[in-house]
Each structure stands twice: as structure tokens, then as C-alpha cells.
Amino acid sequence: MEKYDLLIIGAGPGGYVAALEAAKRGMKVLVVDKKEAGGTCVNRGCIPTKALLHASTIYKDMKDCEKFGLYAKEIGFDLQKLYQYKEESVVEMRKAIEEEFLRLGVTFVQGTAQVQADKRVVVKMAHMQKRTVGSGLSDDGKNPADIPDTVIYEADKILIASGAAPRKLGLPGEELSEVMTSEELLQAKDRCYDRLVVVGGGVIGLEIATVFQALGSEVTVIELGERLLPSMDIEFAEALEKILVGRGIHVYKKSLIERFEKEEHGVSCHLMSEGKKQILPADAVLVSVGREPYTEELFAADLKIRMDHGKVLVNEFFMTNIPGIYAIGDVIGGVQLAHVASAQAKYVVERMNNLEPSVILSIVPSCLFVSMSIIPNCLYLNPEIATVGLTEEEAERKGIPVRCGRYRMDANGQTILSKEEVGFIKVLFAADSDVLLGAQIMCQRATDMIGELATAIANGLTSRQLMYAMRAHPTFNEAVSKAVEDSRE
Known part of the structure; x- marks a missing residue:
């Protein structure tokens, strides 16, 4: 029986x-995952979505290039090549992770793991089959075909x-092939x-x-709540909705889906x-109503690990x-973002090795008595939106x-040059201590x-300190300087 210092279940941004x-x-180190290295983020989430966003944005910009005095005839796209x-992009990212596994001697196993009571x-x-990434053989030199279907591992830490x-x-009707999750839609071919x-x-x-609207689809968004992006600053949510509607996306708010029915065409x-x-009517439906911690068959029945509503x-x-x-990561609930899982991963490993953690996920500002998240949240739309605090x-x-x-x-000079739809920046400072508590941005980059x-929030910077730094023009x-100045007037 092989024994490891650390056995990790999941090869996503937290695990890898x-x-x-x-x-x-x-x-x-041993890493076990049912599927490929990189997890959902690399293979069926962040990376493929951002690749399609990048390509569709270029296509949109090409169609709109006359505003720059440029003319491009017969603009189109090859869907097969786009996919x-x-x-x-996915394969390149996954390969980079596998190469790092190989370089550092991490053993990667594809299979379904279950933690036992012992x-x-x-x-x-x-x-x-079991393999050290980059090799066609197992790490003991055996042919994969000779390895048993089930292997038991021991580790000091899991x-x-x-x-x-x-x-x-x-x-x-949710079982219909036309009704898909984001993972299924991103893996649908051409x-x-x-x-x-x-x-x-x-x-x-x-x-x-945004991707499919830019590629010419008629898109309708159905939201149960009173506005899009309910966790975001209301000014930004309303501004984004105005932009999306202006592009032709239909938005239904305070709306509840009751069922889906198969039609002759869709x-x-x-x-x-x-x-x-x-x-x-639709040719396809994307159901995107959040994600649930994945623990299916993860723990043996006699392993009494504490859980709450699946997390x-x-x-x-x-x-x-x-x-x-x-x-760590999405399986414990909380903020479900790749960079959060990665930060938690680094924190945990540093503590395992009796090191002072080099990352923080929240702080208690000098003016507050409660912990405050400093996790950036990003939307890769056009314009982009990013928030923190x-x-x-x-x-x-x-x-x-x-x-x-x-x-x-x-x-703003760059906004004028690029002829982008107008965005804005908002910064929040504590009224008494002048410490930065939050920021929201809507614009390119x-x-x-x-x-x-x-970084400013993590280090407790004030508006005065933020003004010390020059920011290049254009x-x-x-x-950012303009928004900080406005807060001091």
C-alpha cells in the first residue's frame, strides 16, 4: 500500500x-480526480468561457469598426474553428498544469476517491488508469493495463x-437535451x-x-430576483442591464420558470x-442558477464528517x-471562485508546514469590529466589471x-479613444478613519x-495614501485617481 504525505481529492484550482x-x-503528494487535471475551471468553466468571450468580443469589434474609420467586408466566423x-486554450492550460506535476514529482490519478473511516x-x-503525469506507465513502471481497478492509499493528511x-x-422537462448546464453547453460541439x-x-x-448575443443569437435572460447580479452594487447592476438591453438581450426579472416542453423545433x-x-420558444436553454458542493460517494458511510446542506x-x-x-474551495460553500480556492490551498499547505501564511482572505479594518472580505469578484463582460470589499x-x-x-x-482618454460604452468607478472610504473599504469598477481592463x-484594502490604505501614487496617462x-479625489471633496 502506497503512503503519501498529502493526498488531495480534486485537481481544480484548489487541488492543483x-x-x-x-x-x-x-x-x-498524490492528486486524485475523476476527470482531467485543472478541474471544472480549466476544462468546463472559466477558461473555455473566457476563450469564447475573447473571440466573440473580437468579432463584435470587427463588425463595429467603422466608428474608427475602418472597413471590413464579409465579416463572419467559422464556428468549428472558434470551438x-x-x-x-483548454488543452494548453491543462498541459501546463500536468508539466508542473511532472516537474515537481506530483502523482496524478484519474479515478473516483472515497475516504474511509480509518x-x-x-x-x-x-x-x-493510475499514472504519473507525462508518462504512459504507472510510477512503479508497470503497464497501466496491469493495475487493479481499485487501489487503496494512505496519507498523513487528506x-x-x-x-x-x-x-x-x-x-x-429539465431532462430534455436542449436544457443544459453551463458545463454541458460549453462542451456542446459547434x-x-x-x-x-x-x-x-x-x-x-x-x-x-454575452457570447451568444455577440455571435448573432437572440438571447433572453430570466431572473427570479428584482435585478440582475443581486450581490453587486445596484448602480452597476442597473447600468449593466441597460447596456445588455441596448444590445438586444431580452431581460425578464421577477420571473419564475415552471417547466420546459419539447417542441418540433427546440x-x-x-x-x-x-x-x-x-x-x-428556444433552440436551447442554459440553466445557470448556482453550484452545489460536490460530495457524491466521497465519504464512506461510517466516516462521520460534519456537513451542512451538502457542504x-x-x-x-x-x-x-x-x-x-x-x-477548501467550493465544497465548503462560501465564495465560489477559482482564485479563492487557490488562496485557501496556499494557506492550508503553509500551515501544514508550520509556516506563517502568506495570503489573507479577509481583514478587520481599524474602523470596524467585523471581518471584511477582500476577495476580488470579476465579470468578463464588455465592459468588464470588478469589485472588492x-x-x-x-x-x-x-x-x-x-x-x-x-x-x-x-x-477618460482611453475610453474616448476606444469609443467604449461609458463606465464608471466607485470607491468607499470609512467616514472617520479614511480607510478604503470597497471599490467597484465598470470599464475595459x-x-x-x-x-x-x-491590495490597498489589504494594507489599510487611506484616500490620502492612494493619492501618493502617480498613474500613467492615458x-x-x-x-482611479479621479474617483479617490472625488471622495475627498
Whole structure:
């Protein structure tokens, strides 16, 4: 029986980052995943979505290039090549992870893992069998065909990073092939639907809606709540909705899907919208209503690990109630973002090695008595949206006096040059201590710009300190100075 210092279940952004960090510190590491290295993010989530967003944005820009005095005739796209580009991006990212596994001696096993009460892990091997990444053989030199279907491993420590799966609605007709989750839609081959209905006005749904609208689909978004992106600052949510509607995306708010029915050409969506029954025809439906922690068959029946509504419960050090078993990422609930899982992975491995953690996920600002998240949240739309820290609504609910600074991007040089739809920046400072508590950005490069403000919050910077730094001209980022200045007037 093979024994490892650390056995990780899940090869996504939490699992593979933990594996690489642990291997760099001399730990013998095994990673088990049912599917490919990289997890959902690399193979069926972030990377393929962003690849399609990038390609569809270029296509949109080419169609609109006359505003720059440029003319391009017969603009079109080859859907097969577009999907091929998406797959090449996925494979390249996955290959980079596998090469790092190989370089650092991490053993990667494809199979279904189950943690036993004695902390042994039973793995039912997948078709690719056990292997050290990059080799056609197992790590003991045997041919994969000679390896048993089930292998038992031991480890000093076990890290659960099994991620999450798309949440289902449980409605009649949801089993139809035309009704898909984001993972299924992203893996569908060479399809551009004339009519796409997106159920759920969150990040994933809106990103995919943007892709297909740019490629010429008629897109409808159905949201149960009163507005899109309910967790976002209301000013930004309303501004984004205005832009999406202006591009031709239909938005139904306060609307409840009741069932799906098969039609001769596609599927019909039956919904109740603001008290009225409606039927929307579609060629395909994307159900994007969140994700649930994935723990199917993960724990043996006699392993009494504490859970709550499907998520694994951990303490502030990501330890479960079973000594030596840890959990991170989407499987523990909370903020379900790839970079959060990666940060948690680094934190856990550093603590395992008795090192001072080099990452923080939240702080207690000098002016507050409660912990505040400093996790950046990004939407890769056009324009991009990025947020960190508190919104003005959250500050009001918590009774925290804040001073806001705003700047519309109308007069920003780069915005004028690129002729982008107008965005804006909003920053929140504590009214008494002047410490930065939150920031929201809507413009090109917002997802790159938010890092500066996340760093400022993490280090307790004030508006005065943020003004010390010069920001280059012409850039989108110089608008940060304008927003900070506005907060001081």
C-alpha cells in the first residue's frame, strides 16, 4: 500500500495549487480526480468561457469598426474553428498544469476517491488508469493495463478539494437535451443557437449570454430576483442591464420558470413573469442558477464528517472535525471562485508546514469590529466589471458610515479613444478613519485594475495614501485617481 504525505481529492484550482505548493516544500503528494487535471475551471468553466468571450468580443469589434474609420467586408466566423480555439486554450492550460506535476514529482490519478473511516482512501480507477503525469506507465513502471481497478492509499493528511456541480431546478422537462448546464453547453460541439434562453441572471449566465448575443443569437435572460447580479452594487447592476438591453438581450426579472416542453423545433419555456404566464420558444436553454458542493460517494458511510446542506464544515484553519482531514474551495460553500480556492490551498499547505501564511482572505479594518472580505469578484463582460470589499448597500446595512467617490469614464482618454460604452468607478472610504473599504469598477481592463484596490484594502490604505501614487496617462487606471479625489471633496 502506497503512503503519501498529502493526498488531495480534486485537481481544480484548489487541488492543483495545493499539490504544487506542497511538492515545492518536499511533501510526497498524490492528486486524485475523476476527470482531467485543472478541474471544472480549466476544462468546463472559466477558461473555455473566457476563450469564447475573447473571440466573440473580437468579432463584435470587427463588425463595429467603422466608428474608427475602418472597413471590413464579409465579416463572419467559422464556428468549428472558434470551438477549436476554445479547446486549444483548454488543452494548453491543462498541459501546463500536468508539466508542473511532472516537474515537481506530483502523482496524478484519474479515478473516483472515497475516504474511509480509518483515513485510507479507496480509488476506483478511471479508464486512463493510475499514472504519473507525462508518462504512459504507472510510477512503479508497470503497464497501466496491469493495475487493479481499485487501489487503496494512505496519507498523513487528506485535503478535500472536490469542487461543486451545477445546481438543478428539478422542473418538468429539465431532462430534455436542449436544457443544459453551463458545463454541458460549453462542451456542446459547434452549435450557435438562433434562440437561447438563459435561466439565471448571475455571472456565468450573463457571460454566456454575452457570447451568444455577440455571435448573432437572440438571447433572453430570466431572473427570479428584482435585478440582475443581486450581490453587486445596484448602480452597476442597473447600468449593466441597460447596456445588455441596448444590445438586444431580452431581460425578464421577477420571473419564475415552471417547466420546459419539447417542441418540433427546440423547446418552450413556461414561466410566470410579474403575475402573467408566458411561453418563450428556444433552440436551447442554459440553466445557470448556482453550484452545489460536490460530495457524491466521497465519504464512506461510517466516516462521520460534519456537513451542512451538502457542504463540508471546516474551522478557520480549513480543518474538518476529523483530525488530518482538511477541505477548501467550493465544497465548503462560501465564495465560489477559482482564485479563492487557490488562496485557501496556499494557506492550508503553509500551515501544514508550520509556516506563517502568506495570503489573507479577509481583514478587520481599524474602523470596524467585523471581518471584511477582500476577495476580488470579476465579470468578463464588455465592459468588464470588478469589485472588492464592501458595496455602499452593504455598508448601510451594517451601519458603517462611508464616504463615496465616483468618476464616470466619459472624459477618460482611453475610453474616448476606444469609443467604449461609458463606465464608471466607485470607491468607499470609512467616514472617520479614511480607510478604503470597497471599490467597484465598470470599464475595459476593470479585471486587471481591481488588484490595486484589493491590495490597498489589504494594507489599510487611506484616500490620502492612494493619492501618493502617480498613474500613467492615458490609461483606464488613471480614473482611479479621479474617483479617490472625488471622495475627498
